[in-house]
Amino acid sequence: MNLTTLNRLDLKENNLQGEIPYFLFMLENLTYLDLVDNMLEGQIELDMLSKLKKLTALGLGGGNKLSFHEGNNTSNVTFPAQIQVLHLSSCNIVHFPNFIQHLQELTDLYISDNSIKTIPSWLWNKTTLQSLEISNNLLMGEISPSICNLQSLGDLDLSSNNLVGMIPSCLGSFSQSLQLLNISGNKLTGNIPQIYVKRNVLRFIDFSSNKLYGQLPRALVNCRRLEFLDVRHNHFNDSFPFWLGSLPKLKVVSLSNNEFHGAIMCPLKYTFPQLRIMDLSQNGFSMNLTSEIIMCFKSMIISNKRHLDFKDEIFIGNEVADLDSNLFSMSNKGVVMDYLGGQYLRHMVAIDLSCNKIYGEIPDIMGSLNGLVVLNLSNNMFTGSIPSSLGKLSNLEVLDLSLNSLSGNIPQQLAGLTFLDFFNVSFNNLSGPIPENGQLSTFDDNSFKGNKDLCGIPIGEEM
Known part of the structure; x- marks a missing residue:
C-alpha cells in the first residue's frame, strides 16, 4: 500500500500496542496525525517531525507511553509552523517545549499529565489560543495576570497543580468565549473574583x-449558561446561595466540605429548573427539612423510567460521560459524592445533605423525586420514622440514612427498590423486623448495626 499521498490519519482510541511506527513521520503529505489514547511506546525527537511540513494537527499523548524530547538545539529544526492543534499530554515532558513559541497559528494546546513546573511568559502572548489544558503537572507559583491576554480562550484547565496566590480578577471577564474554567486541585487562596x-x-x-x-460572588447570576458549579473542599463561609436557582441551565451544584450555614431555602422565583445534582454535604446547614425545601428540587421529578435519557446533557468540555460505577467512595460518614475530577455524569440525579445539622422528620414528599439515583441524609439529626414513600424512588441506587435518630420500623416498601446497590440505616433507633424477600435481604449487618431493637434477616438476632 502506498501511503505517501495520505493527508489524514486518525488512529486515536484503537488500543494500538508496541513501538510507535516511525515511518509515519516520513509521510510528508500528512496534515492530520492523531495517535492519542493508545498503548504505543517509544521516544519522539523534535527533528523527527520536521518532514511533516503540511501538518496542522498532531496528537501524540493520552494513554500512550511516549517520551517527547525537544533537544538542546532547536534553532536548526524546521517544525511545521502552521500547527493549530497540538496534543502532548502524558509525554514525559519536564520543561515547557520552547518550539511552541514559534507556532503562530496554534489554537488548541493539550499538555496535561506531564511534569512541567513553570509556564514561560511568552505563552501569554499566543492570542490565537482557544483551548489551553495544562492540568496534572507540577506548576508552581501564582497564576499570571497576563493569562487574561488570551481573549479567545474557550477552554482553560490548570487543575491538579501546585499553584498558589489569588485568582486573577480578570478570570471572570477576560474572554467572552470562555466556556470551561477549571482551576481545581491547587493551593489558591482568597475570594473568588x-x-x-x-x-x-x-x-x-x-x-x-x-x-x-x-462568600460566593453574587455576580455568578450573570452566568446564564452555567451548567456545572463545583466549589467543594474550600473554606467558604456563606449562607445557602438560593440565588443560583435563577440560572436556567444549572444542573450540578457542589458546595460540599465548606462552612456554609443556616437554612436551605429557595424563594418562589429561584426554582433550579434544570437541577440534577445538589451536594451540600459536610457543612453547617441547620434547619427543619420541610416540604417547601424539597420542592426546591422538583426538577428531579421525571417520568418513572430507568435512567431516562436526558437530552440536556451535562457539559464536559467536548464530552459527555456515562454513569461511573466508581462514583461512590465509602467513609465512616456514609456515601460521599465524588465527581472524580473531570468525570461528570449524564444520568446522575442526586441529593447529598449528609454531615450537617438538619433536624425534624423526613417529609413524605421526598418520595415524589422519582428521578433520584442517590439520596444521602446521613449524619444529621433526623427524627421520626422512615417515610414509606421512599419506596417510590424506583431509580434509587444509593440510600443512606445512617447516623440519625430515626425510629420505628423499616418500611416494607423499601424492599421493592430493585436497583438499590448501597443501603445504610445503621446507628438510629429503628425497631422491628427487617423486611424479607426483597432487595434489603441482600445487604449484610453493617447496613443495620447500631439499632438495638432491630431484628431478623440478615442480622439473625436482635442487635
Missing part, C-alpha cells in the same frame, strides 16, 4: 479543592 460580565458563555466552573474563602 466578583467580576462575571453579562452575556458571558461560561458553562463549567470548577474551583474545588483549594483554600478559597469568603
Whole structure:
C-alpha cells in the first residue's frame, strides 16, 4: 500500500500496542496525525517531525507511553509552523517545549499529565489560543495576570497543580468565549473574583479543592449558561446561595466540605429548573427539612423510567460521560459524592445533605423525586420514622440514612427498590423486623448495626 499521498490519519482510541511506527513521520503529505489514547511506546525527537511540513494537527499523548524530547538545539529544526492543534499530554515532558513559541497559528494546546513546573511568559502572548489544558503537572507559583491576554480562550484547565496566590480578577471577564474554567486541585487562596460580565458563555466552573474563602460572588447570576458549579473542599463561609436557582441551565451544584450555614431555602422565583445534582454535604446547614425545601428540587421529578435519557446533557468540555460505577467512595460518614475530577455524569440525579445539622422528620414528599439515583441524609439529626414513600424512588441506587435518630420500623416498601446497590440505616433507633424477600435481604449487618431493637434477616438476632 502506498501511503505517501495520505493527508489524514486518525488512529486515536484503537488500543494500538508496541513501538510507535516511525515511518509515519516520513509521510510528508500528512496534515492530520492523531495517535492519542493508545498503548504505543517509544521516544519522539523534535527533528523527527520536521518532514511533516503540511501538518496542522498532531496528537501524540493520552494513554500512550511516549517520551517527547525537544533537544538542546532547536534553532536548526524546521517544525511545521502552521500547527493549530497540538496534543502532548502524558509525554514525559519536564520543561515547557520552547518550539511552541514559534507556532503562530496554534489554537488548541493539550499538555496535561506531564511534569512541567513553570509556564514561560511568552505563552501569554499566543492570542490565537482557544483551548489551553495544562492540568496534572507540577506548576508552581501564582497564576499570571497576563493569562487574561488570551481573549479567545474557550477552554482553560490548570487543575491538579501546585499553584498558589489569588485568582486573577480578570478570570471572570477576560474572554467572552470562555466556556470551561477549571482551576481545581491547587493551593489558591482568597475570594473568588466578583467580576462575571453579562452575556458571558461560561458553562463549567470548577474551583474545588483549594483554600478559597469568603462568600460566593453574587455576580455568578450573570452566568446564564452555567451548567456545572463545583466549589467543594474550600473554606467558604456563606449562607445557602438560593440565588443560583435563577440560572436556567444549572444542573450540578457542589458546595460540599465548606462552612456554609443556616437554612436551605429557595424563594418562589429561584426554582433550579434544570437541577440534577445538589451536594451540600459536610457543612453547617441547620434547619427543619420541610416540604417547601424539597420542592426546591422538583426538577428531579421525571417520568418513572430507568435512567431516562436526558437530552440536556451535562457539559464536559467536548464530552459527555456515562454513569461511573466508581462514583461512590465509602467513609465512616456514609456515601460521599465524588465527581472524580473531570468525570461528570449524564444520568446522575442526586441529593447529598449528609454531615450537617438538619433536624425534624423526613417529609413524605421526598418520595415524589422519582428521578433520584442517590439520596444521602446521613449524619444529621433526623427524627421520626422512615417515610414509606421512599419506596417510590424506583431509580434509587444509593440510600443512606445512617447516623440519625430515626425510629420505628423499616418500611416494607423499601424492599421493592430493585436497583438499590448501597443501603445504610445503621446507628438510629429503628425497631422491628427487617423486611424479607426483597432487595434489603441482600445487604449484610453493617447496613443495620447500631439499632438495638432491630431484628431478623440478615442480622439473625436482635442487635
